[in-house]
Amino acid sequence: QSVLTQPPSVSGAPGQRVTISCTGSSSNIGAGYDVHWYQQLPGTAPKLLIYGNSNRPSGVPDRFSGSKSGTSASLAISGLQAEDEADYYCQSYDSSLSEVFGTGTKVTVL
Amino acid sequence: EVQLVESGGGLVQPGGSLRLSCAASGFTFSSYWMSWVRQAPGKGLEWVANIKQDGSEKYYVDSVKGRFTISRDNAKNSLYLQMNSLRAEDTAVYYCARVGGITGTTWFDPWGQGTLVTVSS
Numbered sequence: 001q002s003v004l005t006q007p008p009s010v011s012g013a014p015g016q017r018v019t020i021s022c023t024g025s026s027s028n029i030g031a032g033y034d035v036h037w038y039q040q041l042p043g044t045a046p047k048l049l050i051y052g053n054s055n056r057p058s059g060v061p062d063r064f065s066g067s068k069s070g071t072s073a074s075l076a077i078s079g080l081q082a083e084d085e086a087d088y089y090c091q092s093y094d095s096s097l098s099e100v101f102g103t104g105t106k107v108t109v110l
Numbered sequence: 111e112v113q114l115v116e117s118g119g120g121l122v123q124p125g126g127s128l129r130l131s132c133a134a135s136g137f138t139f140s141s142y143w144m145s146w147v148r149q150a151p152g153k154g155l156e157w158v159a160n161i162k163q164d165g166s167e168k169y170y171v172d173s174v175k176g177r178f179t180i181s182r183d184n185a186k187n188s189l190y191l192q193m194n195s196l197r198a199e200d201t202a203v204y205y206c207a208r209v210g211g212i213t214g215t216t217w218f219d220p221w222g223q224g225t226l227v228t229v230s231s
Contacts, residue, residue, distance in 0.1 A: 002154060034215040038155075045205055046147075046155065048219035052211070057219065089155050093214055097169055099145070099157035 003028060004090055004102035011108040017078040020105045022090035023071065028100055030071035033093040037066055037075045040087040049088070050075060077107070085109045112136040112220055114206045119225030126196050126229070132189040132206030132222055140164075140184040143209035145218060146191045148202035148227075156202075159191065160209065174200075196229045203227075 005023045012018040022035060029035055037050040048057050050066035053073065063084075065076045073092075077084055090102035118130040130146070146158040159180040160169045168180050179192040189206055203226050207218035 002156075034211075036217040038218075045221040045223055046218070047221070048210075048217060051217045051219070052215060091155075091157075091217065093216065098171055099160070099216070101155040101157065104154040 002103045003094060003100045004092060006088075006090060006102040006105045008103070009106045009108065011110055012080045013110045014080055014082065016080050017076060018080060018107065019077075020075045020088055020090075020107070022073045022075070022092075022102045024073075024092060024100075025071055027096065028071075028092045028094040029068065029073060031095055035066065035068050035073035036091045037064075038089045038091065039084075040089065042086070046089065080107075080109055082109050112208070114208065114220060114222035116204065116206050116222045116225040119204065119227045121228045121230065122196055123231050124197060124229055127192070127194045128196065128227060130191040130193065130204055130206075130225060130227070132191075134187045134189065134206075134208070137208070139182075139187040143216065144180075144182060144189045145207045145209050146180060146189075147205045147207055147218060147221070148200075149205070149224075150199075150202040153202075158204070161189070193227070196227075198229050201227060201229045 034052045038046040039049045040046040053068040054066045063079045088105045094100045113135045115133045145160045161180045177195045181190045203224040205224045206222040
């Protein structure tokens with residue numbers, strides 16, 4: 001029952017820049033709630049990648065950047081590397097008193 | 111090092127019960143909200159429940175209300191999820207996660223390795 005919509009997949013060649021969109025509504029992202037992003041490598045637990053729309057936790061490369069506008073948010077990966085091949089999820093808060101995740105996007109490095 | 115280790119998963123019949131545990135270490139457990147998040151096989155992430163530092167506030171996703179109970183024991187640095195009346199659709203890897211931020215802008219970091227719950231006859 002994801003209320004945040006992401007493209008199922010994106011791909012790019014090594015070194016390229018890819019972006020992942022996260023579209024919400026007036027009850028979550030559009031209500032002003034922050035967006036956070038997670039990276040899930042195959043067979044592992046999710047890892048926090050971006051918090052508070054655009055902040056990177058310590059240790060996350062600056063190739064990863066986040067932004068938010070209106071009812072949507074975006075994650076950009078510049079200088080794409082083979083190790084970036086993973087599933088990516090956005091997350092926000094909904095005024096229905098629940099945390100909500102995006103549908104998830106699989107990034108493939110060609 | 112901050113660490114979360116889940117346990118208690120397994121195979122259970124529909125209608126059965128299971129109690130998951132999460133052992134926390136490397137941080138002051140009693141100072142943080144905590145959460146359970148699940149992921150059905152091959153599917154996306156779904157938030158399940160949150161609990162406040164002192165256990166006085168608890169929130170659940172609609173699909174588990176009345177069936178699941180989140181709790182904590184700050185003296186034991188442990189988080190729990192009591193799951194009753196289990197259904198096939200509850201089959202998932204269940205992750206324990208520490209909550210960062212403040213109400214309205216909270217994120218999950220770090221996450222445990224997860225424990226698999228399979229509901230099947």
